[in-house]
Amino acid sequence: MSSATVAKPQAQRPARGGRTFSLPVLLLIIAGVLVLTSIVRLITGADGITSTGQMSTALRLAVPIGLAGLGGLWSERSGVVNIGLEGMMILGTWFGAWAGYQWGPWVGVVFGIIGGALGALLHAIATVTFNVNHIVSGVALNILALGATRYLSKFTFANTTEGSSKQSPPIDSLGTFDVPGLSSWLDTLNQKHWFLISDLAGLIGGLVTDLSPLTVIAVALVPVTWWVLWRTAFGLRLRSCGENPVAAESLGVNVYKYKYIAVIISGGFAGLGGAFLSIVASNVYLDGQTAGRGYIGLAAMIFGNWMPGGLALGAGLFGYTDSLNLRGGTVNVHALILLIAILLVIGAAYLVWRKRYVPGVVTAVIGVLMFVWYATTNEVPRQVVTATPYVVTLLVLSLSAQSLRMPKADGLPYRKGQGK
Template identity: 60%
Template structure:
């Protein structure tokens, strides 16, 4: 029996429907283009050419993939009503099993499958604890993260210690998936990028970073975003799964096996997080190291929340966090200093939007004051201290969540304990 969405209540005649902002692919692409224009302005005014170089965008893509996969895993779980704080632990399982599988079978794709299985096992443990036994979702997630750290430490000592190049905290070098490029456009794009023209050179840098020397696993990860959207929003399976995160009692009354869909969602969530972990050991580093995830599971959770529990939004959030991480890794304080000017322009635009569109004078004044403060810091400094640049991705996470908090809507039954046959 299928689940149907309830119709909205009828409005009185002559009453206009309230306008509501909806994140769509068109809005997301328009926003990314506007951000590229602001980055181009900052590059021209500051001379920080690396801020939009092909190398920066390529590094940002690689850094965004594990965050995006963790965010996508969180989306699957929370759309079914299960909070997954254990994404970090499932990524840890993925890093270790990914390296082990690649070494054991001398194939990076065997490592990818092993990473998926390792993360899925973490998801299965989370599902057993939360769905079957009713353990608090936060407690279970934290426990799985701690379990992942302890189990992988033990397994490293058991398996990698004694191998050539291995040890109790790392594996030997592992084979990496193949990298591909679109032929014939690399050199023309690099030539156009080197000219330093406004916007055109920045677009060339973006295209070069996204089309040259890209891992096949990166392409697979990108394709998983539209695939997840199609499965969750365009199929009966996805409608039933999402109903378990909105109204599980109503879904049960219509014949949906709520336990089954929650289990599927959390196991898929773990598998996606494990794939993100495997990406770190197989592609990003070419080796497993203890502590390799570096909190990316939690940043992925933040990207999912920023994206309002939607695939397009979380992809944008992952790209943003990956870009800030790439900046601090490449030119450090110089690029981050140029990024301050971008923040000033964004705050000014936000202040104008609040004043003109919504007539929120208080919000506009606060945004304008923040823009002035950031501009003063930008004007009186030439670079940003290294201690601050390493914190840039985490600061971006906090700022984005604080600015987007008023427009967020989590699934209604997310984190709510469910028992079969309970009253609504």
């Protein structure tokens, strides 16, 4: 069976509802947002919104979200909805800390992946073999993972030095590094506060400063995922299971096998994100450490239209908003209110140009209200800063929901031979 044969049914179906932005157009949009951000920085004086430190923190916070999103991408491209990403991340944090404390951080990373994969195996057995509703299975896994790790912590960490029933002992660091020469030069350029140039320097500098080896691996997994799923026969067969499993089966694809593989890989990615939290982001396991990042990773995947590149942009956006909470965010968030207001006005003009008058008017009204909020205040309450990542998650999903196309058979029950 050739890969072209499997691809044929999918090629004949129009991709309704999908985004049509080409790469040059997408890069132009990103460049435009960066120019607007630079203008807002000059108007408000909030230099921290594009500082090297801000971008470096945003990258570190985006990695676990992106890894969870990659996990969701693998699972849902095979047709299995994975609400259980949060539970798999929780298992990754605990297993990573447990093994990392005893045998070193790299062993902890491996065990974090194994922990997430074990949770995914339970999800695969429930959804693929027994046809349990995917949402029910995912929620049950989240509850099970939370209870299991709290129970295990009482026996493993409670009696250890510097540990407790809710916290592991410290774990050795994987270390960090900068790109020699480039990091310091970009940081110096960023501190000049020049229009656009310093903002670009801050953005790029954040990607090459204070890096963990695990961060580099996580970033590399994005293009690796794209290549495997869109440039190999294995990926083509896996995606066919999420689009039309009956047609895939008729062409000789073992749908059960590919769904199991995809869901287990999905759990491995989520577990790696959990291990990143307990070993890199902080060198201890803490009860409640994931803080909903599995769900935000799922939101990043949806925002990215089930594509690795869009997912990475979504994870970066959520990581950036989360970083505002850690680096004096009240002033920076106040400046971003102005940026959002400008973007909303531009979006309203675009909607009116497309003759979508009602959404255009609503968007314009919201933009005006944001302008009024910015003009009548000097800073935002700390509570707003804390809630920013979650508010952004809801806003992004609500605004992008009309232009998304999920895999056609995502979440639908499947039984071998059902097409006969």
